[in-house]
Amino acid sequence: TDFDAMTDLGKALRAKLQQHAEVVVPQIQFEKPSTDGTHKWLLGMDGSNAIETVFIPDKGRGTLCVSSQVGCALNCQFCSTATQGFNRNLSTAEIVGQVWVAARHLGNVPHLQRKLTNVVMMGMGEPLMNFDNVVRAMSVMRDDLGYGLASKRVTLSTAGMVPMIDRLSVESDVSLAVSLHAANDELRTELVPLNKKYPIAELMAACARYVQHSKKRDSVTFEYTMMRGVNDQPQHARELARLMRQFDNTVQSKDAGKVNLIPFNPFPGTRYERSADPDIRAFQKILLDAQVLTMVRRTRGDDIDAACGQLKGQVADRTRRQAEFRLHLQSQGVDDAAA
Template identity: 45%
Template sequence: MLTLPRKPVATDGSTNLVGLTRDGLRDALIAAGTPERQAKMRAGQVWQWIYQKGVREFEAMTNLAKPYRAMLADHFVIEVPQVVRREVSADGTRKYLLRIAGGHEVETVYIPEEGRGTLCISSQVGCTLTCSFCHTGTQRLVRNLTPAEIVGQIMVARDDLGEWPEPGRNPKDETRLLSNIVLMGMGEPLYNFEAVRDGMRIAMDPEGISLSRRRITLSTSGVVPEIARAADEIGCLLAVSFHATTDDVRDRLVPINKRWNIESLLDALRAYPRLSNSERITFEYVMLDGINDSDDDARRLVKLIEGIPAKINLIPFNEWPGAPYRRSSNNRIRAFADIVYKAGYASPIRTPRGEDIMAACGQLKSETERARRTERRAPATL
């Protein structure tokens, strides 16, 4: 698997402070000349400017002495991914195409809802899982995102939403337009564990972005060995891309099932440490016409998850050009949901959002990577 150096380096060679853990930030300040006895305090001040106030220029950090601000500017930068394109759907969904180091691009989606707003962020450029119903899965894995590129997606969205607190106001008094995060964008989060963990710890830090762990949901296709670790080291809510009730069908839809089958996945979920807190696991189930949407599938599903506090999100298939599947009919989806609901499980049918800008679940794909592949295939011309 492809990885990047842990220390975020800006384009000019300076160290990017975005994405550093608190300890990493403290160590970087000491290395730049901050006296060790002051480093914890200085790190806390800089941290609040970056993540609580959204400041990108050291000169604006007015509770630091001017010589110290100059030192910071000499050694460090505050950089987030570059917005290449911003699209707004008819339903208000926003999709950002973001450029990161190496000229690669990822997509991030903001979904506004009444009283809340959810940001769907990516963890990799491309994906290695090749789920057959997912547009992102048709793009090869290029590399993992760094913590800076992960938390940077949140910062970019807050920029666009104008959500950083106004000077002189308590940030807790601000409207939370971005209230929830889902790691459901491009990539498998548990295949980029450390970077996702560090990015989410920054997002949850009470002196910064300050999102509750219950406002963050990590979605995995079933990387069984990392599930318990995610509960211990991240502690956010868990969602599972389930999508089938037999190994034969799931092998085709979610090929990782060939490595960790339904039984081993469910065993890991039953042992998930945070179940003791009665936190439900969300089972994501994309509805595919004639593939996984029968009444028998619904009955098998409730039998399989018996004993697991759960919610079943039924997702109408979001079609994309060349997709090999069709969306189940509304009547079929409602009949499936009714069986699940009568068995005692919440079974909301997700309303597709942002389909007109290819921002719906399973539709994200970097145009840059498509273009690069096209260029490689193009015949040379004289």
């Protein structure tokens, strides 16, 4: 953040930058390590708002879960972020700043061998509702003069903004993940209200177009949070298997649809419970028997509320800002039921 330290630049340019520019990075309000090696930061974005960023180490890789908004307007019923309401979109600099903070922090820890190898846009917010800033930020992450991450190592996760998926297929070639959570419209609309605007058939068609638009993309990951007695029964698995086979047939490629089963991570006030391990294994077996590539995500960071669906940050002035954002969404063709 000190221009004088940028000795690869000429003195005149450094002096000009010192006079006319500034580098502002997110401020760490607190950091919390997990017993499993996961690390969570609460990052201040302005005077009253903060977002959460999580680093998840694993064998041979280190993944950073990055936020795109302060809060979220989509109101998915099983997500802690939804309970916080919505305040605003993050700027490109604020999104990239999360990577800067994490990379700098991890590099400054003695005897630490892990490093940041992957970024997932799966933190607070719906990335495709902050399209321009998110796409620019992902470009910086992938640029050789930025963080040099390969496109396949940057993943964007969406609840299903169909028009923006089509736009993303043209403007970026990152990996795509979709928060599915149910394979029939009635249940998915209950869990993910956006489904009322963009039902499953439209969503799957957009995902197929995403894969078909570029030879660099060969699959989409479908995320499925496992909730006891809600979406974890054998009939739900069979519905999901049929949907994945239809997707493979549409794309004309085996394993074009990959399923990631995520045990539900509880948070205060939720009515949902995590599926029992035997039910998750039985669910996975039905999918595997149907030739659907299926993985069960290992829960990480739940002891520090850093697991999937648990991020909430600090969201101020959310009522007025969420009302304004709803008007913006309506101007984009997204009605209240989807927000």
